[in-house]
Amino acid sequence: MNFIGGIGYYMLSDYGVGPLIVDVLKSLDLNNTIVEDLSYNTVAIYHRLIEGDYSKIILVGARKTGSSSVGHVRVYNLDEVNEPDESTLQRYIGIV
Numbered sequence: 001m002n003f004i005g006g007i008g009y010y011m012l013s014d015y016g017v018g019p020l021i022v023d024v025l026k027s028l029d030l031n032n033t034i035v036e037d038l039s040y041n042t043v044a045i046y047h048r049l050i051e052g053d054y055s056k057i058i059l060v061g062a063r064k065t066g067s068s069s070v071g072h073v074r075v076y077n078l079d080e081v082n083e084p085d086e087s088t089l090q091r092y093i094g095i096v
Contacts, residue, residue, distance in 0.1 A: 005038035005045070006028075007061035017062035059072045 006018030018039065025035045032094060036050070038045050038059070049057060068074070085091065 001052065001054055002030075002033040002058070003049070004033060004035045004058045004060065005049075006036075007059055018060045021060045026086060029052050036039045092096055 002074070006020070006022035008016045008018035008020075010016035010019065019037045022035055022037045034054075036048070038048070065072075083089075
């Protein structure tokens with residue numbers, strides 16, 4: 001089973017691309033694939049992703065970058081993503 005999740009909020013700077021992609025993908029017949037809007041609580045998303053036995057997990061979203069043109073697609077493999085240090089992580093979640 002595969003999982004595709006859209007991340008984003010229509011009223012913020014990410015343009016709601018993730019949920020928009022989810023709406024499009026749900027209209028297709030994607031065998032063996034769950035398609036879900038993940039624009040909710042991050043802890044709940046974590047639990048949602050670990051509860052399934054997925055062969056692949058694809059997360060779709062958008063963000064502004066100074067180095068890419070509009071519409072540029074980047075693919076990140078989990079093995080290539082560095083975990084942030086603790087102080088950076090705390091800044092991301094707003095504790096510090």
